[in-house]
Amino acid sequence: MSAIEIPTVTATTLPAGARLIDVREPDEWAAGHAPGAAHLPMMQIPDRAAEVPRDGDVVVVCRSGARSAQVVSYLLANGWGNVHNLDGGMRGWAAAGQPMVADDDRQAQVI
Template sequence: MFGRNQVPVVGASEVPASAYLLDVREDDEWVAGHAPDAHHMPMHTVPARLDEIPADGDVVVVCRAGGRSAQVVAYLQATGRDNVRNLAGGMMAWAQAGRPMVSEDGGAPQVA
């Protein structure tokens, strides 16, 4: 994007199984469907919960389409984290790639 710093990205099919997947979507989006091993932390809570995010190992940040998660990656980089990447295309790309999803409401998982 013109005039913005680029953040590192990873494709949905390239996310390592060992990565800490940080889902920064809102509660209703999380309930509708998310990756089975993801950690939910709505975007607005990240600054207060920074210590919960691993400083080592791969951290992949995800939202619905990649915009909010890119902002979180940029924020984390500004705090000195160099182990964070944005999930390109967000949960929409995750679902399109056929990656596993679960829901919290008992329904079929979907990207909301």
């Protein structure tokens, strides 16, 4: 059996109009996430996969790119053809100077 190739994008090569799905845990999400991203924790993906759009570009993100790569692999194996992994995750997003928001008045950060 051959491994599934994981399509990737970076924070600076994100397709215009792409929808971001953040698969980190609730405390990671609350500390800082991309504006407009949807929060769908990794362990909930099998039960909530119907919430992942099947049209347009979808980019999955975690802290560093490892968990999101697993989610992309799962989605590809289950019929999604429009999903990409955010290479470098939220760490790469922050390093590229992309905007972040937190769930409270704190300074957004990647934890």
